[in-house]
């Protein structure tokens with residue numbers, strides 16, 4: 185009898201009791217809008233911004249309605265406009281090129297390596313093509329950030345980091361999101377802290393911060409922020425920055441504050457699960473693990489491996505056989521985008537040149553979430569199932 189896994193790959197942990205209590209307190213006041221505060225009250229959103237700013241070591245922090253909103257807001261705040269080219273990853277999720285399209289700009293895709301990070305040689309080759317890079321740390325894989333910043337600094341490229349999968353991660357001890365001009369994060373249910381929808385943007389640049397606050401829909405209430413620049417900076421931007429409403433509210437902020445305090449221990453719990461899957465899959469014939477650079481501290485909230493140079497129908501066979509045993513693998517190489525999988529050539533609103541080296545890698549990427557509702561033993565079982573099905577299909581060749 186072969187083993188079957190019964191857990192749900194989309195079931196996150198419940199919201200902690202402390203966060204539920206904080207939410208009830210906000211609900212009882214009726215003051216959910218971030219600028220609806222009583223005399224002397226800072227409000228949950230302003231406090232959360234202060235705390236997330238401190239967590240990342242950023243001077244300024246803005247909480248917003250979603251991670252995708254944070255990306256679009258950052259692009260606008262650094263001055264990207266209609267028709268502008270923006271470098272970005274060929275391997276990422278749809279809201280990343282979508283945010284570029286949302287400001288009327290044009291994605292210029294940069295390839296992916298076998299380590300699932302942006303191809304820095306390709307970035308170097310394309311560095312004269314755009315003035316902004318929207319860098320996605322897709323699935324938490326961190327590239328050599330020192331080299332990336334050297335390339336971008338030399339070319340005069342402003343870097344915006346999409347840290348939807350790297351909240352809590354670091355590169356050489358520096359929090360992810362703090363190498364570029366702006367770091368953007370998501371607090372959507374499938375990310376590292378959960379408010380259903382939500383996001384952050386952090387920066388040390390006072391002008392970008394003030395523009396972002398105005399863009400997010402502050403009206404002239406920006407002085408209520410605790411992690412924004414002083415009023416003199418707003419004087420320079422307030423008449424020329426449109427209100428593209430996308431604020432966070434007190435209810436979401438209230439449930440995020442306790443979760444932020446627990447993030448580092450949650451990251452340890454994710455990494456314990458990640459390493460059990462990794463150990464269980466190591467040495468599987470035909471399967472390539474994605475090695476992590478030891479300079480990065482990642483948060484292992486999902487797991488990827490490669491079936492490099494496998495025929496499509498054999499990869500599909502592995503996916504079907506694992507699914508029959510309860511293990512949901514998402515394949516980025518399928519002919520059609522499914523669920524959240526899509527790739528640069530799926531985004532037909534954006535032109536792209538063929539990228540054969542990246543296509544080879546994308547064709548072999550398999551992905552699964554590791555929610556914290558899985559135990560370490562669950563993860564060992566998942567690895568045994570994947571290992572046996574990959575081996576079976578590989579050996580039938």
Ligand SMILES: *Cc1c(COP(=O)(O)O)cnc(C)c1O
Nearest residue numbers: 250251252253277279348370372
């Ligand atoms: C989730 C996600 C986003 C967008 O975040 P939302 O909060 O869902 O808008 C951006 N980039 C990546 C890589 C993501 O996974």
